[in-house]
Amino acid sequence: xxxxxxxxIFAVEDDPTYRKxxxxxxxxxxxxxxxxxxxxxxxxxxxxxxxxxxxxxYSLPDMSGQELLEKIKSYDSQIFVIVISGQEDVSTAVQxxxxxxxxxxxxxxxxxxxxxxxxxxxxxxxxxxxxxxxxKQEVSQKYEFSKSIIGNSPxxxxxxxxxxxxxxxxxxxxxxxxxxTGKEVVxxxxxxxxERKNKPFVAVNLAAxxxxxxxxxxxxxxxGAFTGAVSRRIGxxxxxxxxxxxxxEIGEMELSLQAKLLRVLQEREVTRIGGNEVNKLxxxxxxxxxxxxxEEVKHGNFREDLYYRLLGLPVQxxxxxxxxxxxxxxxxxxxxxxxxxNNMDGVIFSKAAQEKLLKYHFPGNVRELKxxxxxxxxxxxxxxxxxxxxxxxxxxxxxxxxxxxxxxREYTFRIILHFLKKYNDNVLLVAKKLDIGKxxxxxxxxxxxxxxxxxxxxxxxxxxxx
Amino acid sequence: MQSTPQQGTHLxxxxxxxxxxxxxxxxxxxxxxxxxxxxxxxxxxRLILHAKNSNWTEAGLAAHQxxxxxxxxxLDDTLSNVKKIERxxxxxxxxxxxxxxxxxxxxxxxxxxxxxxxxxx
Numbered sequence: 001x002x003x004x005x006x007x008x009i010f011a012v013e014d015d016p017t018y019r020k021x022x023x024x025x026x027x028x029x030x031x032x033x034x035x036x037x038x039x040x041x042x043x044x045x046x047x048x049x050x051x052x053x054x055x056x057x058y059s060l061p062d063m064s065g066q067e068l069l070e071k072i073k074s075y076d077s078q079i080f081v082i083v084i085s086g087q088e089d090v091s092t093a094v095q096x097x098x099x100x101x102x103x104x105x106x107x108x109x110x111x112x113x114x115x116x117x118x119x120x121x122x123x124x125x126x127x128x129x130x131x132x133x134x135x136k137q138e139v140s141q142k143y144e145f146s147k148s149i150i151g152n153s154p155x156x157x158x159x160x161x162x163x164x165x166x167x168x169x170x171x172x173x174x175x176x177x178x179x180x181t182g183k184e185v186v187x188x189x190x191x192x193x194x195e196r197k198n199k200p201f202v203a204v205n206l207a208a209x210x211x212x213x214x215x216x217x218x219x220x221x222x223x224g225a226f227t228g229a230v231s232r233r234i235g236x237x238x239x240x241x242x243x244x245x246x247x248x249e250i251g252e253m254e255l256s257l258q259a260k261l262l263r264v265l266q267e268r269e270v271t272r273i274g275g276n277e278v279n280k281l282x283x284x285x286x287x288x289x290x291x292x293x294x295e296e297v298k299h300g301n302f303r304e305d306l307y308y309r310l311l312g313l314p315v316q317x318x319x320x321x322x323x324x325x326x327x328x329x330x331x332x333x334x335x336x337x338x339x340x341x342n343n344m345d346g347v348i349f350s351k352a353a354q355e356k357l358l359k360y361h362f363p364g365n366v367r368e369l370k371x372x373x374x375x376x377x378x379x380x381x382x383x384x385x386x387x388x389x390x391x392x393x394x395x396x397x398x399x400x401x402x403x404x405x406x407x408x409r410e411y412t413f414r415i416i417l418h419f420l421k422k423y424n425d426n427v428l429l430v431a432k433k434l435d436i437g438k439x440x441x442x443x444x445x446x447x448x449x450x451x452x453x454x455x456x457x458x459x460x461x462x463x464x465x466x
Numbered sequence: 467m468q469s470t471p472q473q474g475t476h477l478x479x480x481x482x483x484x485x486x487x488x489x490x491x492x493x494x495x496x497x498x499x500x501x502x503x504x505x506x507x508x509x510x511x512r513l514i515l516h517a518k519n520s521n522w523t524e525a526g527l528a529a530h531q532x533x534x535x536x537x538x539x540x541l542d543d544t545l546s547n548v549k550k551i552e553r554x555x556x557x558x559x560x561x562x563x564x565x566x567x568x569x570x571x572x573x574x575x576x577x578x579x580x581x582x583x584x585x586x587x
Contacts, residue, residue, distance in 0.1 A: 017501050017535040021487065024494045042493065059530060086533060112487050 005122055009034040010051040012043045013084070014061050018107070022055065022084075023113045032119070035053040047075050053122050055103075056114065058085030058092070066096060078121035078129065082113065136198060141193035148185055150333045151326035155318035159186075162315050167193040174310055175252075175288040177317030180367030183288035184248060186317065191244040196284060199243030203235050207249035214257055216273055218345065219264070225274020229395045237270045237283055244284040250310065251291035251302065262306045285310070320362040320369060328354050331364060334373045335385070347377050352387040360392055413448050416441055467543030478578050487538075491528070497581050502535045510575050518566045525564070526555030532571075539582070544574040 009032050019036055026034045035051070037043045040063040043054065054072055062144030068083050085166040086090070091102040103118040105111055142148060145163060149156070166173050167190055171365075175183045177399040184203060191201040209217050212393060216225075237245060247253075253261065263272050268281050268328035287310050296302035320327060331349065339347055349357075352378070362368050379389040406414070419430040420441075431438040481495065509531050518527035529552040536545040536563040547567050554560040554567070 013530060015534045016505055017498060017538055018492075019498055020501055021534075021538070024488060024491070024497075086530075107537070109483060109486055423560075 006033050006127070007053065007119075007121065008030050008045065008049065008051045010036070010037060010043055010054040012037045012040060012054065012056045012060065014057060014059075016037050016169055018057070019111075021459075022115075025115055026119075028116070029119075033062075035385055040071070043068065044071055044075070044324040047072065049071045050076075051079060052083065052126050053080045055082045055119075055120055058083055058087055058096075068097065069096060069099055069101055080126065082115070082118050082122065084115065133271060136406050137156045137398050140192045142190045143185075148189045149182065150330050151323055152325040152329070153318075153326045154333040155322055156326060159315060159317060162313065163190060163193075165189050166313050166315070170194075170284045171198075171316055172287070172310055172312030174293070174312055175286065175315045175317065177290065177294075178319045178363075179290050180362075180365030181317040181319060182366050183290075184246065186315065187244075187246040187248075187286045187288060190286060191246075191284075194244070194284070196243050200240050201244050201246065202236050203242035203246040203248060207252040211254055214253065215260065218257075219260070219270050219272060221273035222275035223248065225272070229274065232272070235270065235272065237264060237281055238279055240283045242282055244286060246286045246288070248288045251293055251296055252291035255301070255303065258303045258306045261348070262309060265306075265309050285312075285430060320365045321360075325358075325361070325371065327357055327451055329356055330369055331373055334370050335377055340379050342377075344377065345383055347380055347383050347385060349385045350387065353390055356358050356387040356390050409447075412444060417448075474578055478541060478544075478574060479581055480542070483540050484538050496586070498535075498538050498585060502539055503579050503582050503586065506532065506535055506575055507579060510572060514568060514572065516552075517564055520561070521563055522555040522558075522564075526552050529555065532575075539578060541574055544571055544578075547571050547574075 009023045009026060011019070011026065011034055013022055013036070018241070019038065023034070023036055026032045035046065037046070038061075040056070042055070054073075056068050058066050060068065063071075065083050069083065072079055072081055077100070081100065082103045082105060083093075083096050083101045084105045084107060086107045086360050097105055102122050103114075105114045145160060148162070149163075164184065173187075173190060175186055177183055183390075187203070188201060191197060203219065206214060216229075216233070216235070218237055220233050220238055221229050223229055223232050247378060263287065264281070268283075269405050270279050270281055293302055293307055293310075297307050298443045299302050327392065328349075331354075335347060335349070339345070357369075357372075360456070364371075372392065375391060376385045376389040379391075380386070415434070416430070419433055420427070423429045423433070425439050427441050431441055479491050484498060493535060502542070509528055513525055513528035516522070518538050529548050532548050533545060533552075534572055536548060551571070552562055554564050
């Protein structure tokens with residue numbers, strides 16, 4: 001708990017009586033580690049000891065409190081400076097607070113309580129600052145390439161090589177790939193591995209925002225710009241100032257707005273709706289789409305000039321089905337993650353389960369794999385995921401059926417079984433639907449029965465999977 | 467030690483402020499009184515000297531240094547005069563009032579030191 005940790009405080013006061021008073025006040029809290037100085041110079045010479053808080057007297061013999069405040073802030077802007085002054089002039093206090101003083105306390109009967117209150121406030125702020133820095137570090141580590149993007153297939157090695165290049169400059173990166181291939185994960189990885197990692201990462205999914213609101217979301221608006229604009233609001237571009245904006249599903253943007261986006265990207269400045277103020281932008285742009293933008297340009301759905309402006313470094317994410325053994329690496333990673341989040345003991349995959357995963361073609365890519373793995377982890381008995389625990393999405397079962405690479409005879413069995421089940425074993429109707437004779441169906445059923453009794457076809461294979 | 471002067475005595479000091487800021491911590495009260503008794507006469511001597519030599523900047527600085535201890539000891543009238551001296555030192559047109567104020571402040575502080583020495587004894 002940061003609250004209970006010792007905190008280093010410098011107190012600068014030339015008056016011996018008041019220095020004694022500060023010493024007494026600060027000694028009331030054993031968590032305070034404080035050092036007393038009589039001059040500004042002594043304080044500055046000891047800043048390498050990294051105080052978190054410095055209290056300064058406004059009138060010092062060698063420099064004014066304002067000068068000392070500025071010097072401390074220029075040394076380390078994170079140090080909280082509390083000014084303690086005999087002056088009750090409000091304008092002095094305002095001026096010092098504007099210069100970055102954390103608090104301004106006058107020397108009177110309440111000084112002790114106000115000082116302790118101010119120090120505690122500063123300490124709480126410090127805790128928050130430390131927490132934010134820690135979280136930033138954690139996020140940064142979370143998005144290290146090796147931790148956030150799993151895979152060592154040739155296709156992914158190519159992607160990694162491109163990402164290494166992407167983080168070295170501010171080049172616009174256009175990420176394409178099927179749904180669920182991890183376009184946003186890649187965008188975040190680029191941001192958190194770049195020099196902008198301590199600045200904001202703002203993701204905007206253009207497909208998720210109503211078309212009428214996209215412009216105000218991106219560029220912001222001034223109060224009264226339109227009905228309902230009751231106060232000024234900055235847009236996503238301004239929100240990402242100094243950092244990165246990720247425009248997901250850029251292919252969904254309307255043509256009229258594409259022209260405005262192009263202008264913002266070319267001029268590197270944005271004007272809020274209903275405003276005149278031009279705001280300069282220092283924002284890196286990453287875009288993603290599942291569409292083929294070149295095709296969209298050909299069909300007149302996407303501006304050619306914007307296409308070239310956004311193309312930058314193209315990164316094509318391979319579909320999971322083309323990533324070979326990455327499927328197993330990812331499955332194990334996702335399973336571990338799920339187990340950790342749900343306090344489950346280490347669940348593992350059986351060989352059969354792994355083979356079943358490798359045979360599937362994952363139209364929903366990593367997103368689909370994740371949901372399959374989570375369900376399998378829940379369904380698994382004895383801490384091992386078996387093939388039967390893995391359930392593929394029903395809307396894609398037909399394609400999966402083809403991918404299983406059975407013999408023609410086995411396929412025929414499955415088709416007949418599926419239809420029989422669907423039409424309540426009405427052989428006449430099934431024969432009509434499949435445009436075959438009913439005797440053919442009976443013949444197949446007989447063969448099936450014989451094969452089953454000889455274990456030629458495993459019983460679970462008889463379950464229709466299409 | 468008494469926190470405030472007893473009724474009917476001639477004490478100039480008023481330790482109520484000092485008691486309030488330290489919640490009656492006797493060690494702290496004693497330490498502040500000790501500091502006043504030891505330091506205030508020296509600062510006062512500097513004030514007298516600089517005022518005598520019409521060295522108003524230095525005189526103002528000495529007056530400024532007297533303020534915190536006078537506040538702690540509760541010499542409110544004296545503190546008010548010291549503030550006047552500090553202000554007048556910055557205004558050439560008002561320096562004529564300083565000598566009388568210095569005399570008054572000297573008497574007050576001398577008496578307060580005497581009283582507080584008895585307190586410490």
